Amino acid sequence: MSDLTDMAIDKKATLTYVQLMKEDLAVFRLVPEDGIIPDYETGQFITLGMPIPSEDNKLIRRAYSIASHPENKKFIELVIRWVRKPLPGRVTTALFNSGEGSEVSWIPPTGTALQISEKLADGSKDNRRIVCVSHGQVKQEGLNNF
Numbered sequence: 001m002s003d004l005t006d007m008a009i010d011k012k013a014t015l016t017y018v019q020l021m022k023e024d025l026a027v028f029r030l031v032p033e034d035g036i037i038p039d040y041e042t043g044q045f046i047t048l049g050m051p052i053p054s055e056d057n058k059l060i061r062r063a064y065s066i067a068s069h070p071e072n073k074k075f076i077e078l079v080i081r082w083v084r085k086p087l088p089g090r091v092t093t094a095l096f097n098s099g100e101g102s103e104v105s106w107i108p109p110t111g112t113a114l115q116i117s118e119k120l121a122d123g124s125k126d127n128r129r130i131v132c133v134s135h136g137q138v139k140q141e142g143l144n145n146f
């Protein structure tokens with residue numbers, strides 16, 4: 001059986017912003033080559049493709065959840081953890097070795113498994129806006145950042 005992603009057409013995009021949050025966690029923003037951010041729904045993901053030098057620059061693709069708001073038409077934001085154990089992950093290592101201005105391949109948003117229901121119990125549309133807030137703690141020598 002063929003892989004579905006093999007049939008999808010890879011598009012090009014540019015990483016316009018890379019911000020390391022900690023050594024193995026970063027925010028990546030990308031802007032499609034044509035500048036158009038496609039419509040998507042909260043909970044969907046895009047598929048990023050990176051050429052892997054140790055594999056004859058074969059394009060390897062991985063799914064990443066979209067972290068930016070669907071109303072944002074300036075960029076697509078992703079929050080990605082660099083997989084390093086037991087061996088360096090192929091796509092995340094390529095991403096963490098890249099930087100602002102780098103070109104990436106991508107496949108537009110898809111996925112229905114993680115979407116939020118927009119219907120109330122009576123079937124009518126739920127127009128409430130959901131704001132998600134979280135926090136974490138980073139411990140460095142003698143320094144706590146909340």
Ligand SMILES: Cc1cc2nc3c(=O)[nH]c(=O)nc-3n(C[C@H](O)[C@H](O)[C@H](O)COP(=O)(O)OP(=O)(O)OC[C@H]3O[C@@H](n4cnc5c(N)ncnc54)[C@H](O)[C@@H]3O)c2cc1C
Pocket residue numbers: 045062063064065066078079080081082083084085086087088089090091092093111
């Ligand atoms: C719907 C969806 C959404 C996702 N969203 C996000 C997201 O928002 N953010 C995010 O960070 N991730 C997300 N992921 C995970 C992401 O798709 C990748 O799986 C992840 O980034 C690792 O990819 P990689 O190519 O770097 O690692 P891979 O190269 O695929 O490696 C995966 C694991 O296998 C191990 N491994 C690789 N080769 C070997 C080997 N020869 N022997 C032993 N072990 C080996 C690696 O050490 C690693 O632990 C999502 C996944 C899905 C399915």
